Amino acid sequence: MKEDLEAGKHDKIVTRFPPEPNGYLHIGHAKSIVINFGLADDFNGLTNLRFDDTNPLKEDQEYVDAIKEDVKWLGYDWDELRFASDYFEVMYEKAVLLIKKGKAYVDDLTAEQIREYRGTLTEPGKESPYRNRSVEENLELFERMRNGEFANGEKVLRAKIDMSSPNINLRDPVIYRISHATHHNTGDKWCIYPMYAFAHPLEDAIEDVTHSLCTVEFEDQRPFYDWVIAECETESKPRQIEFGRLNVENAVTSKRKLKQLVDEKFVDGWDDPRMPTISGLRRRGFTPEAIREFVKATGVSKGSGVVDSAMVEHFVREDLKLKAPRTMGILRPLKVVITNYPEDQVEMLDAENNPENEEMGVRQIPFSREIYIEQDDFMEDPPKKYFRLFPGNEVRLKHAYFIKCEDVIKDENGNVVEIHCTYDPETKSGTGFTGRKVKGTLHWVDAKHAVPAEFRLYEPLILDNEEEAADGEEKTFLDNINPNSLEIVQGFVEPNMKDVKPQEKFQFFRHGYFNVDPKYTTPEKPVFNLIVSLKSSFKL
Ligand code: ATP
Ligand code: MG
DSSP: OHHHHHTTSOSSOEEEEOOOSSSOOBHHHHHHHHHHHHHHHHTTOEEEEEEOOOOTTTOOHHHHHHHHHHHHHTTOOOSEEEEGGGGHHHHHHHHHHHHHTTOEEEEOOOHHHHHHHTOOSSSOOOOOTTTTOOHHHHHHHHHHHHTTOSOTTTOEEEEOSOTTOSSGGGSSOEEEEEOOOOBTTTBTSOSEEEOHHHHHHHHHHHTTOSEEEEEGGGGGGHHHHHHHHHHTTOSSOOEEEEEOOOEETTOOOOHHHHHHHHHTTSSSSTTOTTSOBHHHHHHHTOOHHHHHHHHHHHOOOSOOOEEOHHHHHHHHHHHHTTTSOEEOEESSEEEEEETTSOTTOOEEEEEESOTTOGGGOEEEEEEOSEEEEEGGGBOSSOOTTOOSBOTTOEEEETTSOEEEEEEEEEOTTSOEEEEEEEEEGGGOTTSOOOSOOOSOEEOOEETTTOEEEEEEEEOOSBSOSOOBOTTSOBOOGGGGBOTTSEEEEEEEEOGGGTTOOTTOEEEETTTEEEEEOTTTOOSSOOEEEEEEESOOOOOO
């Protein structure tokens, strides 16, 4: 881009992000968005959002709306909003131009025959018997194709290039096909539609895109891209440059597969928090900043490696560390009665909202005779080095007092239902007590004032990206669905969490970062999605 600017090829860089509206955007698209919008910004250029809607069968307004929302949410604003389908007339004229130049012909071969005639990497292709139709005949047939006189698949328009080219993409590729289908934008106006490889360079040229940035699988298409630009005699001469796809471990990045997960109800929608879609990541609690920083850190190269999912999580923690208030939540409650605490007393304790960001201030949380702790934080018969609560052991309650386990109450089946403790008023947090030390610090919520809450804990939806079984037996990605991808637990949060708003984010002490789910949260009960746990093994 820099070279092209310096060579005086362009006054201004223009890029485009060109999704097909046949599904929601995913984390892979975020890379294309960051690259297209980001590079144009670097050069003070422009970026269009262009819907590449040349396939009437799979496209839908729902997807158009969702894509616009997601691009905006990621923090980008397009200069122009374009639809490839608005250019159908120009594309048709360009096809007619090719026919007139003897560079395109109508072919009657079936799709199957065209494939057979195409040849292989080691063998040249064979010319179609219809290849040498006259310009007049081709013009007439192509017009009749447009007029709807033929059935789907009966005829196609092909570029006339070279059936023995070492690049198979240049062996007379199909540029128009018949499809009697209603298009989401043009309705029933057309029954012939341009093929992607022909349409895309024209779209770029029409929009004066200077650099058409796309993923590496289009590298072999570049000669045809250049052929279209040259033979169609477009005024503007866009240049295609490829970059490596972004693949993230355990994340399906194919709209087709994601749609299957939605259609077959493996998830509760495109925005299910387990989905690697932008809307899923948003509902899960990822922030645009974290996604952008992550994508930038993966770099731009020709290689398409698989990125460790710990890397994405690292950027979320980094972003939320100073932004998300700390709070306490109990996921699997166990009641603790503090037997020496006065029956009707409630005291308000100071709790810092974020020790790493003092500006976030201090809140007050109630403390009284009965509290909840995590079931995990008590063991009747603990192994060595267990520093939490067990009979006779003393621990610190975060923001409150030391408590000591005195008694364990069980039901008739021997299950622990309640713990009886005593507290030491001398040990109150913030008073500078140094009398003795304890090794464990537990989080808790006051039982009388606690707000019931639901926690949704996630594991990857698909366990690996391998689609082939070890013995070579065919498997699909659905065989790798993780049966434990969602665990729902019912617990409690602090009383000041009663009125949390959808998409608010918190760090639950000792648990991780959580987002208030916009779909399931009700005025009575907040629902929290686990974004990421606190621990990370990731090193940049
Ligand atoms: P899918 O196979 O999921 O439908 P696609 O590439 O067909 O993906 P498009 O809507 O055509 O989806 O994509 C819009 C742009 O996003 C394209 O330029 C495409 O190259 C880019 N893109 C898609 N997936 C990735 C990815 N994993 N990494 C980087 N860029 C991507
Ligand atoms: Mg596509």
